Amino acid sequence: MTKILTGNELLSGAVVYLDADGRWVEELQAARVYEKDDEAAYEAALAAAKASGRVISLEDEDVEIIEGVITPSRTRAQIRAGGPTAPKFDRQHLGEDEHVSL
Amino acid sequence: MYRYDEFDAAFVNERVAQFSDQVRRRIAGELTEDQFRPLRLMNGLYLQLHAYMLRVAVPYGTLSSKQMRMLGHIARKYDRGYGHFTTRQNIQYNWPKLRDIPAILAHLASVEMHAIQTSGNCIRNVTTDQFAGAAADEIIDPRPVAEIIRQWSSIHPEFTFLPRKFKIAITGAPNDRAAVKFHDIGLMAQTNGAGDVGWAVYVGGGLGRTPMVGKLINGFVPHEHLLAYLESILRVYNRYGRRDNKYKARIKILVHEEGLENIKGQVEDEFSHIRGGVLTLPDAELDRINSYFAQPAYVDHGVVSVDVEREKILDPAYGRFLENNTFPHARSGYTSITVSLKPIGGAPGDATAEQMEAVADIAEKYSFDELRVTHEQNLVLPHVAIADLRAVYDALGEAGLADANAGEITDMITCPGLDFCALANARSIPIAQDISRRFAAPERAKEIGKLKIKISGCINACGHHHVGHIGILGVEKKGTELYQITVGGDGTEDAAVGKILGPGFVADEVPGAIERLVDAYIARRTTEDETFIAAYRRLGDAPFKEALYGNG
């Protein structure tokens, strides 16, 4: 199963995804997708993320690549990526100074 | 209303200072998340799916206009212009940022409010009848005792790390509007043979994974010994409640596994030791607290009734409002008004900053500066002169708060569900919205009459689905949201847990399934006055099961 690493940024609480450059970004499609044999890299990223303390509620999320689009398997993850469906709200955003990287 | 004195204010300010320092230490990296999490939870700050969520305590659901205005101010300044009123008579903000929490708490403290003990394995905000101190059927106003319980349970050193959370509900009326039998401890006012008022104590009620109806552990505890009795129960629970499995840690499981008589024996033994000790409540103290809850200075307006039938003809919407949203008041010439937060197609329990401010103004002008939050996620103006009814209705209408559906099928309890909640398995709000739209027509709602639908997005049952006349529980099955429907639950003094009649439905099928249940009821009721729940009790499962699944 392929997966991504996600969490919530400490100050804003906003949903963030780890990208290939080790930055935490809001955009799901920018997330680094870890293949089955990327486990070492995933574990290293998770450890580094935990150590930084700036992203909380870290979890891996199973995804599929469907026609080039990263698609989370769980409804929960889809809602996290898009914001509440009812009432419809824009998701939380990182503030000016709340961009973090590993 | 209870007025905080210097001590109360200092207490809250100390707590704000303490938590503000903890937030500062967290942001500075001096505290790890593992260290900070229990601290923030003790101050009502959760992390939900999209953001933090701050739960603010509304002790026994009572608010002044000033406090409601501040809630609106916070919604506008630190959130997205709205707040969500909960079944715990609290309010939740869904979008605060961590760095703003100290400021929010300071704002709250300025109006004697806080987020203490709105989370964690401690004694939570005590809840009560939303019509307390106003209802015509009341034996005693429960708020003074609720306030004393609030004080006793605030940062209680022995009971802050219980096996699990602990909820106490209290009602002063024989008609239970506070679901006391579904709380860890439920208190119901009783009159003994000598004519003294005291408390019947129910223990071990609860919803969640294992719904239980509370059991009567003591039929009459006098006021002066109530705290000693509560402390006795809490001590037995703290010592012997299960800590090996969080799903079996509530007191309901202890009572269930040990048996009521066994637990009662332990509680009474404990009580025999501490009865008459420091927790004895002197009459003078009760009188002092009572004085805060003195009846407002009612005015005789000379209007003691309103001709609802006439108003229904003149203005059907207003007529429906009078019929559904008023509640008999103990004082002639007055009534209590339910302000519905269940507009058709809306998110149950949500109110905008502007609505909060509007209702605060209305309360100030027409309800002696007082408001209530109901466990059914509505607001109440407790003391409105009948002479002012029309003016209040019009003012509510201007704020978009004059929905006349209190107690009807569209007045649903709904948890935030998977749209917001990190624990949920399925969405709740869209289900409520669909049902609400399905039954939007006033005539249809009136035809159905009093019917309580309650929706939870997971087994934790924040939406009280077990005690809905019709309950809906969202679950996740193979990646899709599925909804189980229960029938026959009741959260009142006739407490009952609803029954699952068959397999779940996908979201699209739910409104139709509800409609079939409703139609089955209407077809079989003896008269228009026989309610859904009464008909269910008379008829049993069969017709409802058939309505849901056919007779195959």
Added chain:
Amino acid sequence: MAAISSVLSAPAPKHDKLKALGILALNGMFDEMDAEAVLRQAVDELLPGDIAMVSSFGADSAVLLHLVSLVDKNLPVYFLETGKHFVETLDYVETLKQRLGLTNVIALYPDSADLARFDPDGTLWETDPDSCCHIRKTEPLEDVLSGYGGWVTGRKRFQTAERGVLPHFELTSDDRIKVNPLAYFTNEDVEAYKARHDLPEHPLYGEGYKSIGCAPCTSAVAEGEDPRAGRWRGRDKRECGIHFDFNGSIAKPVSQSSLHLFKDGAFKADPWKAWAEGDEPADVRYTHVPVSVFVEHRAAFLASPHPIGLQVNPGEKVEDIEGDLARFSSVAINFRAFTDGRGYSSARLLRERFGYEGELRAVGDVLTDQIPFMRRCGIDAFVVTNKATREALEKDALAEVPLYYQPIGERHEVPAGTRPFLRRPE
């Protein structure tokens, strides 16, 4: 020896009292530097009329004698008149007696028959200093001190490496108490005390004598040298024999940061240990015995003369040992995880229902945010390993809301006017 015969008839050592208090538990009671309180506890509370001190009237004797003058000017102070003292020392005895108003300084002389037999020409110090000390100090003292339940010494940790772990209170092998009020004093503390109270110096102090005994065996020490290096210089001898053995092996020398017991506002040396697999009920001492173990071996524990404590683990019922509480000089409540709040109930029951008044300590997951709750439930000592908690305690910066609504117990902590039931409208 007439003055001594009366004390020979003093009561036997107070075993019961020792058991009840737990001698080493006393060591947690006092601030390290609160020498006067230590002495007062010993003289007024622990062994009234049953304690004495011995002074060499040496270079730093003035400090302890000054403390004695504050606590009890009539405390028996024995001075070993070995016949080998510097004349300056004998002058100094008179100076201090007058200056401090000491009314019960008693000179002890060696047995003349012993002197005639073992040291006829007065040169034993040179050939066999141990024997010299024995007949001039140990023998005369033993006769006297066997009549007391305890005695006060001026020993200090810093003085020699062997003394680096000296506690305030020690138990000797024959169940007597040795009290060392100055145990934690450093050289600087001694000097500061002397200066603060303007105490007269030993006349030889200014000449380089830092630790002064008998004239033949004392030489001056160089700057920076161990103060006692001048005693028995060149010989393999450090202690003179009168500080005879004491039982109760004290923990290895510890640095302040490895002390984990927080009590009375400071981290302290902790004589207690936890019950371990293989421990023998009849033999253990200064051990916290779990309730279940105590109940199982109750007879053996009750028969044992040694001080023991109790450990209450989560789920253990304090009711099970209610009748035996007097047996324990310390009770440890084990908080296995900070989220497990059972210990709070145990603590309140011990304090409020069973009237336990001894040390009540929290062990296990003891964290800054919980300590205020623990205190309110009657816990007065904390074994802390968490670093942040340690810092918070040291800085007196616990995460605490110091205002309380609910009354807790009847025993302690009820600031008037802060309870809802006690609050009245103005």
